Amino acid sequence: MISNPQRSASAPTPVQPVRGKAGLVKRFRAVSSEINTATIAALDARHPWFTRLDADSRSWISMVARTGIDGFVTWLAGEHFDPESIFEVAPRLMARRISLRQTVDLVRTTTEVVEEQIGQLLPRNDRPALQLGILQYSREVAFAAAAIYARAAEARGAWDSRIEASVIDAVVRAETDESVLSRASTLGWDTESKVTVAIGGVRPDTNIDVLRRAAGKVGLDMLASPQGERLVCIFGGRSVTSPVETSHAIDKLHHFFAEGPVVIGPVVDSLAEASQSAREAASGYRAARAWPEGPTTLLSGDLLPERALSGDGHARRMLASEVYGALASNKELLETAVSFLDHGSSMEATARAMFVHPNTVRYRLKRITEITGYNPANSREAYILRMAITLGRLQNTRA
Known part of the structure; x- marks a missing residue:
């Protein structure tokens, strides 16, 4: 029969005359325990991740597989069945232990084993209807699993964003404990x-x-x-x-x-x-x-x-203590820096004012750059040095 597109996903397309469906369901239910045992054995043999799980996790997955097979019986009988209910038997913690890919492995393996067992345990006349039914049913279960993981991912993403924002806020407030x-x-x-x-x-x-x-x-x-x-x-x-x-x-x-x-x-x-x-x-x-x-x-x-001009005390202390302090430890370098800045960054004018050779000024400027990290010949860095000297002298005056 052609399926009705308006039919609910939880109700299967009739795959056999209604008069014979009760017998079909009864025969499948009779072998469902054997199918469940074969499914767990297949998971153990085919998927290394399953064998590495702890006993509790393996037990929960076995219960999910069993619930899925029982759900197929309910679905096949035409009764209302929500595919997402299969996964409700496992605790929410399982969603973190078992990835979506592993859940897909679980659904695929269960479907394959059910198809294999149908071919071995049930009469030939039952097989086409059951195999078509399990394909339709497994599709609905896969969609249900995807929906569950999508909701979990959204919730986890929102929760992670809140945690991330709280960490950032604590760092900015200097409350990093x-x-x-x-x-x-x-x-x-x-x-x-x-x-x-x-x-x-x-x-x-x-x-x-x-x-x-x-x-x-x-x-x-x-x-x-x-x-x-x-x-x-x-x-x-x-x-x-x-x-x-x-x-x-x-x-x-x-x-x-x-x-x-x-x-x-x-x-x-x-x-x-x-x-x-x-x-x-x-x-x-x-x-x-x-x-x-x-x-x-x-x-x-x-x-x-x-930063210093805008009121940042830490910036003022860095300029006054670290930059100016490095210069003040060597009187010749400090005098050379001040003279060089006062004479418009001219090497020759600085040399004449200090009565030294231009090469001496050049050498001292190199040393100033090495100990402070700022080059007096660079206009921007010269501004930083001038600010450091001013703040350093003010600090020493107050002291």
Whole structure:
């Protein structure tokens, strides 16, 4: 008979005259225990993943297989049957232990074994109707399994997104305790990986999963969450090495952020220390508007003057203590830096003012670059040095 397209999926297409269906169902029910035993034996023989499961998990899968075979009897009899009910006998935990692919293996193997057993245990006249029925039934069961896993994936994705957002929020608030590290671990994060935090504008169409896949292609692990108008990303993985190399890797993801700067905090040793990187990245992101001529992806250390002027005490201390402190430890280098900056970065004018040879000035400028990390001959870095000298002297005056 031709099936009716309006017929419910839970009710089978008649495959045999109604008068003979009761006998067909009765004969199949009589051999269902043997079919179930053969199914479990086939799972054990054909699928290594099944043999590696613990006893409880194997027991639950056996029950699912048994329920599926019993459900076929109910379905074949024309009674109402919901295919998803097959999987309700197993606890929800099973969805995490058994993948969708393994569930498909379970359905396929059960179907194949039932077909084989029909050919061996039931009369020849019963076989065409039963084989057609099991094909229709297995299709409905497969769709039911896919629907269950799809809902589980959506729920798990939403839950993971909430956990991810909570981890980001804790890092930004400098509240990274053991519970935060534990939550990050549930997302598969390596809590011992080197870490940096990047902050940029959030696009209205930003898709975090697409960004995560793109980050993976450049060797970056990522946790990310929008916070208002900004997108906060924690990066780890093999591409988080030196600040410059890490910046190059993150720059490849710039198009996922809104137009404007993406500021990267310093690289730290682990997620537990990520709040330091987040604080500096946030400070740099706020101050970046004062240097619109700068690169679109930049390190928070490149914005020390702007951060200091915007009220970042940490940036002022870095300039005054670290940069100026390195210069102040060598009186000749400090004097050369000040004179070079005062004379418009002219080597000859500096040499004349200090009564030294230009080569001496050249050598001292090289040493200044080595100990501070900033080159006085570069206009931008000269500005940073000038700011450091000013703040350092103010700090020493107050002391």
